[in-house]
Amino acid sequence: MEPKLTTIRSEIEKHLSRSGHNLASFAKISGLNRGSLSAILHGNPAKPISLGQLDAMTRAFGFPEGWLYPLYVEECFTDERVSRRRIEPFLVKCAEMGKVQCIEEVLSRLLEYPRPLDIIYRVAERLFSSGKVQESIIFYQLIVENEPDGSSERMAISKYRIFKSLQSTPDVDKEQTLRAVISFEPYRGLLPEEMQLDGLLKLAKICFSLHRWKDVEQFADELRALASGIYREELRRSKGRRSEPFRAERPLVVYYGHGYLLKASALTKQGEYEQAKRYTAGYADLSWFELMDDEGRSSVESFKLFAVANGFTLEMLMGNTSVLPSYLAFLSENPGEILSGMVIIMESANRFGFSADAVIARFSREMLRFEQFQDTINVDRLYRLYYQIAVYYISRNQCPRGIDYIIHCLRLTIRLNSGKDFIDCVTLFEVNRDYASAAQQNAYRELIREVRQHEEITVDDGQRFGIV
Template identity: 80%
Template sequence: MEAKLTTIRSEIEKNLSRSGHNLASFAKVSGLNRGSLSAILHGNPPKPISLGQLDAITRAFGFPEGWLYPLYVDECFSENKISRRRVEPFLVRCAEMGKQHCIDEVLGRIMEYPRPLDIIYTVAERLFCSGRIQESMVFYKLIVDNEQDTYSERMAISQYRIFKSLETTPEVDMEQKLRAVISFEPFRGLLPEDMQLDGLLKLGRVSFALHRWKDVEKFADELRALANGIYREELRRSKGKRGEAFQAERPLVVYYGHGYLMKASALTKQGEYEEAKKYTAGYADLGWFELLDDEGRSAVDDFRLFAVANGFALEILLGNTSVLTSYIAFLADHPGEILPGMVIILESANRFGFSADAVLTRFSREMLRFEQFQDPINVDRVYRLYYQIAMYHITRKQYSKGIDYIIHCLRLTIRLNSGKDFINCVTLFELSREYSSDTQQKAYKELLKEVRQHEEITINDDQRFGIV
């Protein structure tokens, strides 16, 4: 705990005396101008201390960085005004160093002055844009709680930044994501266009993870319309050679393509396969898109690959087994698509009753590596695959294999904290219990005990996300 000090100047004077320095020698050691140092300590009134000067004094004394920060709060205020030149860098530095008590004291006082949100917003933006995402959140949330003009761009950007911070927040559960979507959604149209593009893309992705298919469609439609409008404006600008080029976080073609990809994916999830084909065609060949840089051309290639993969998936989901051999060959050439592709094939095999033995045999070696995945998206895909394989074997009276996969699935539902999937697995096991071995029953009972002991698993409508 930091000791309670008196005033910043008395503390500097005390340590000057202890160190044996006079103003001249200490100015030389600290790198400060002697006249400035004298004005700071002996001026009438004393000259305010900048944060840089304070840090130089601290280093010269050999004290830890931030030593005098608790006393510097007073330096940022006077009776009737606040010094933005001092308070803004001070708040940024305190956030970087984790000096929350200093931040709390400044924020507690700053709200008593006129236009405090101007300062708070500037600090938040400086932190966010320098990569200090979590540190900026306390400032953005203060703006959201205190902004009088709820339709201001500042309010919209603050809501957007809070929503965007989900990307860097570990272990955000589905309920938190849903609340974040609900909070940010009304402000999306108030953002600058570059942020609108990114906001719509992220809203679509989070809504996809939440299984809110109609919302995914809505955001995808808005994203396509906005990206298309900006694209037309950019073409006119480039031909007239006037104005600065539009800048967004990603190339414009990324947002345009995702407008089609998200729409097709949401339709696929709702079983509207023929309609999904139309939107898949919308991102299959974006080579016509002008104004592409290297990143944009790479995105066009990625969309082309997604379209091929999802085109095969749609045919399989429609029961068209004539493409199965070609699809397996495609997956073999694109290892990153094997896991989601196998999920599609097994789901369709269970629905239409065709054999999936060829794909299980072809990718048996790759399947051994699936459980090495740590990210929630791929862990969920592994669960979905194992569940479909379990049903596939049980339907074919290969009970021992099927029950082994059910037990694998149960372990994954605990890892995913997905109560709904856990119940599905328990139900499938109980329907097949009479065919289970003593070893399988023992493993099943141990998993139930584990859940009982921790009591953490919840029903949250799954935690799934994928292209298809």
């Protein structure tokens, strides 16, 4: 005799019998309707079970949530059809609870039915919009792999969501980031305009972190043009009868201002200082921008601050050291700009040969505070500062002090997993090894030994972040 097949109803009947409840008493403790329970268990055909009813029964039996989920898969495919009302909330709940096996079983069966991507896309969007970004990616990936129309908006949005998920993914390395950029970039123009703005801004910022300056320029140009076009349309709308305003993730002025800021920053990195000045002027005063809320007005003030800071940056990099006293006063009034400002001052001092001793002394206390930074952007800035200080002291025949900073830099390159910077530091140390004390040479050997033991540092990851 064949063993009786275990089904969701046989399990419920079994535990109902063991608990000593009849339908009436179980309906009372579960909060379900007795008639519904009877139709679910004894109907011919049996009434389908909703996910809410299943969860209520699970609680009444005292079992953990998701107890019968593996058996619920069958409930989603009754009568050779897919039940959207059951399958969508079920997939969402399984994703939230991490029930990967249930998800895989449902999806493998779902793909055999007509128009499965409609359901998969709705599930992905529900998860993403509720903040379950990583949980949504498996569904977006299925869209990308199975979407027959490669130029559809659904395909573009799925690519965009996967690309955007980088923000909430820890320990993403340069290679993964570059692959994500290459994968999403061709689809940016297929997105709805509000998503295009955000996609272009993220592309520009990520390419900045990858030192892809020409790509930064291109995306910044596109961002500026798109934001300008939408702004003109919004002004016309505000004067007409259209009542539905344009909605994006951030205020429109944020995208407009970043179109100029990122363009200017990329030009600065390429030594195109005069051009960078022209684009810096583009975001220096955006008070003329209409249709702003409080967040927009706050962003205008931030852009104004960035323009002042980056204006000083350009003057210093062009050798106009007469602005140094004003720059130092600005940094004192804006402590959040001190670290990036000192990087520029030390780079300029090394390039043009002026003394920065007073600058180092003036901000020595702040430099101690910089050691507490843990985020990649500021750790990278700290590395750049220390490297410039090391070069500064060595060039002024204060090699022991410079070597101390090389050792600091080596520690930071290990934290950043930055192979190129590590090689720069090793080269600088070896050139000046004869001036290193026994203690400095021991510290250097220990750091080299640490790297050899772990062998994790990337030879050319180039991970440097932040807009100066």
